[in-house]
Amino acid sequence: MITFDGxxxxxxxxxxxxxxLSLEVPNGAITVFVGPSGCGKTTSLRMINRMIDPTEGRILxxxxxxxxVDPATLRRGIGYVIQQAGLFPHRRIVDNIATVPFLLGWDxxxxxxxxxxxxxxxxxxxxxxRRYPFQLSGGQQQRVGVARxxxxxxxxxxxxxxxxxVDPIVRTSLQEELLxxxxxxxKTIVFVTHDIDEAVKLGDTxxxxxxxxxxxxxxxxxxxxxxxxxxxxxxxxxxxxxxxxLGFVPAKNLALDPAPEGVTPxxxxxxxxxxxxxxxxxxxxxxxxxxxxxxxxDDGRVLGVVGQAALVGxxxx
Ligand SMILES: Nc1ncnc2c1ncn2[C@@H]1O[C@H](COP(=O)(O)OP(=O)(O)OP(=O)(O)O)[C@@H](O)[C@H]1O
Numbered sequence: 302m303i304t305f306d307g308x309x310x311x312x313x314x315x316x317x318x319x320x321x322l323s324l325e326v327p328n329g330a331i332t333v334f335v336g337p338s339g340c341g342k343t344t345s346l347r348m349i350n351r352m353i354d355p356t357e358g359r360i361l362x363x364x365x366x367x368x369x370v371d372p373a374t375l376r377r378g379i380g381y382v383i384q385q386a387g388l389f390p391h392r393r394i395v396d397n398i399a400t401v402p403f404l405l406g407w408d409x410x411x412x413x414x415x416x417x418x419x420x421x422x423x424x425x426x427x428x429x430x431r432r433y434p435f436q437l438s439g440g441q442q443q444r445v446g447v448a449r450x451x452x453x454x455x456x457x458x459x460x461x462x463x464x465x466x467v468d469p470i471v472r473t474s475l476q477e478e479l480l481x482x483x484x485x486x487x488k489t490i491v492f493v494t495h496d497i498d499e500a501v502k503l504g505d506t507x508x509x510x511x512x513x514x515x516x517x518x519x520x521x522x523x524x525x526x527x528x529x530x531x532x533x534x535x536x537x538x539x540x541x542x543x544x545x546x547l548g549f550v551p552a553k554n555l556a557l558d559p560a561p562e563g564v565t566p567x568x569x570x571x572x573x574x575x576x577x578x579x580x581x582x583x584x585x586x587x588x589x590x591x592x593x594x595x596x597x598x599d600d601g602r603v604l605g606v607v608g609q610a611a612l613v614g615x616x617x618x
Contacts, residue, residue: 302328303349303457303489308358310344310514318344319514321358326506328456329487333504335494337537341514342493346459349491350379362457377405380450380458380488385466386442388434394420394445395430401453412452419448424478440471444478451486460492464499476502497538501526501545509534523549547580547616555582555615557596557605564606569595574604583612 303326310319319341326332334342347353348360351372360367367375388397395416396403402412420430423444434442443463450458464475476499483490494500500507501522508519511533518530526546529535535542552574570585574596585594586609594612596604 302326302361302363303491304359304361304364305345306359306361308345308348308355308360310341310348310353311356317514319348319355322514322516323358324508324516324519326489326491328489330505331483331490331492331503332506332508333492333494333500334508334510335497335500335504335537336510336517337512338495340510340512342495342510343461344514345510346461346491346493349457349459350376350381377401377453378455378457380453380455382443382446382450382458382460382463384462385439386434386446386463388442388445388449390434392433393430394432394434394437397434397445398448398452400449405453415452416448419451420445422451422482423448438471439467440475443467443471443475447479447482451482451488456489458488458490460490462493462495465494465496472499479503501549509537521549543616544580544583547583548578550579550616552577552579552582552596555579555596555607556611557607560595560603560606561593564591564593564595564603566595566597566601566603569593571595571597573597573599575599579612579616582607583609583616586612 305322305324308319308322309317311317322345334345336342344353348355349367351367354368395413398416398419399412402415417427417430420427425441425444429437429441437445446463464472467475480503492503504522506519507522507525509517511517518525518534523546526538526542529538552572555574570588572582572585572594582594586592592609593606595606598604
């Protein structure tokens with residue numbers, strides 16, 4: 302666990318970038334820091350690995366004040382991913398990924414084997430290993446950045462706007478890849494973004510900061526969407542909060558009616574109650590001429606139907 306305990310950062314010119322921040326970042330989950338430009342997200346992140354030291358307060362990593370740990374030792378347990386990957390341009394991809402293992406003195410073969418394993422893990426073709434960064438697309442470079450941060454298997458991963466510089470489609474696939482990786486690796490991840498949609502998609506917990514470095518709210522995405530703490534958070538969350546919140550409510554508790562004669566998945570919107578959200582079920586019903594969302598299992602077999610009145614009722618509840 303990472304604990305921010307009354308942390309303030311005042312820069313030499315008097316700018317208060319972070320103001321009395323207290324927050325707990327649980328192990329094995331993704332905590333997102335989100336907020337407008339200049340609200341202190343990057344400063345907060347960099348105080349964890351001591352690229353910046355706080356002016357007041359303490360940051361504890363598993364109970365230990367990070368300022369008492371030598372930065373090099375500290376960073377061995379903390380992977381760091383930044384925007385535009387920050388790869389070394391004159392090193393091949395495999396050696397970029399193996400950077401930390403090399404620094405730790407692993408033998409060359411073991412370090413490169415590990416790099417190859419990670420290359421595949423982040424969804425890249427092993428053929429890429431011998432290329433240089435300029436021979437990869439932006440999205441591929443970002444994947445290499447993630448692989449490099451994971452190379453020495455650190456328990457903590459800091460990610461600073463890692464997907465901001467790529468186009469929306471690549472960005473979506475990188476986000477999904479991160480969620481897939483996290484479901485296997487269970488790292489303690491602190492993720493910084495200014496994009497609220499990215500925050501609610503990736504975060505188990507979302508911390509919203511406002512300019513001046515003050516914490517506005519910290520909550521699970523569904524709670525943030527249903528109960529914003531104040532006007533700033535409400536405005537920052539943007540439109541369609543009600544609908545977006547339904548994306549976090551599982552559809553598995555919906556009461557299904559037997560499918561009427563002739564109602565089939567063809568010509569109807571379908572959803573899978575075991576996997577999908579209430580939002581997906583509502584969408585399915587809106588796509589059906591008679592308003593019935595058809596529930597199907599993994600094999601496409603019809604389990605039943607649910608109508609719009611029941612969906613709206615479930616959405617209220
Ligand atoms: N070295 C510095 N000296 C003085 N002020 C600084 C310094 N670094 C950052 N700041 C200021 O501290 C505040 C917070 O900066 P920070 O980079 O942490 O914000 P951020 O939320 O990450 O912003 P962005 O989303 O634009 O990257 C800003 O007002 C910034 O101008």
